[in-house]
Amino acid sequence: MRVLGIDPGLTRCGVGVVDGSVGRPLTMVHVGVYRTPADLDIAxxxxxxxxxxxxxxxxxxxxVVAVERVFSQHNVRTVMGTxxxxxxxxxxAARHGIPVQLHTPSEVKAAVTGSGRADKAQVTQMVTRLLRLTSAPTPADAADALALAICHIWRGGAQTRLQAAVEAQSLRTSGTASR
Amino acid sequence: MRVLGIDPGLTRCGVGVVDGSVGRPLTMVHVGVYRTPADLDIAxxxxxxxxxxxxxxxxxxxxVVAVERVFSQHNVRTVMGTxxxxxxxxxxAARHGIPVQLHTPSEVKAAVTGSGRADKAQVTQMVTRLLRLTSAPTPADAADALALAICHIWRGGAQTRLQAAVEAQSLRTSGTASR
Structure with missing residues (x-):
């Protein structure tokens, strides 16, 4: 399974692509950050x-595309852009027919470090180790995107299948999806 | 000037198209609501x-597309979807090269009713009157979208031109927009 993890942001959007499956070694395919200029209008x-x-x-x-779930409790100044x-x-992703799964920051931390309250340094360290990288991915958004992809590979597969089954059932029940 | 006003939402997204210019009568071209089923996944x-x-x-x-500016202080449960x-x-809009302008709810209320603290009924009443409609547009999201378009026609034009000038200047200064 190949997962694109996305740590969303307007100033820095971390992206990481990881190949793997449960119980098998993980392989980093790509890591990067998309930036957009702060002086451009938001649209x-x-x-x-x-x-x-x-x-x-x-x-x-x-x-699959795994995206960090955004909470409104976070930094109020930046949360709308995020x-x-x-x-x-x-x-x-939806336009390309690729399933999207959201994971909370604590689910991601728990998946890669064993603790939902791990700090950024621990997450980066574990991502570096799990992907057998020779140096830590930077900036933190890039490491977070890889952690999201790993989290999805380890815990997301079952969720995605369950969600697809629920939706298929719901579409059968309601006839067609109305707008 | 033709303005598409959008009152964003996932459950109900109000849209209203108004033709007009400052000091001239306004004409409603279209009003409606886009809905998406709540049981479908967010993507x-x-x-x-x-x-x-x-x-x-x-x-x-x-x-121009005029969109209501979303604040994180609003209803925490729905603000992320909004x-x-x-x-x-x-x-x-940006993909089609159409300028986007954001207006706050109080700017919209002030533009159509004279008071930034007007209630929904007042806004709907003024929209109905200004567009010379025989009945009030429903639901409220549709009336709000029309109010946004009217607000833009009356106060947004100058803002859009200013913003375009600032961006053009900024692009000249920085050479190219880096990603």
């Missing part, structure tokens, strides 16, 4: 981000 | 919304 920043995510999906052809960036990531 | 809801906004832009060819929906509206 144009979102459009640049859309184009970058689109290019990433076309290049790496992931089976939420909008996550919406863009999701819609690009 | 697919955003994708349905994207397709609806895309179709609306292609049908009505607005000169922020993501607003991001989708903005990115579709």
């Amino acid at each position: 144009k920043r979102l459009h640049q981000l859309e184009q970058a995510v689109e290019a990433g999906i076309l290049e790496h052809r992931p089976d 939420a909008q960036a996550s919406g863009i990531a999701m819609v690009v | 697919k809801r955003l994708h349905q919304l994207e397709q609806a906004v895309e179709a609306g832009i292609l049908e009505h060819r607005p000169d 922020a993501q929906a607003s991001g989708i509206a903005m990115v579709v």
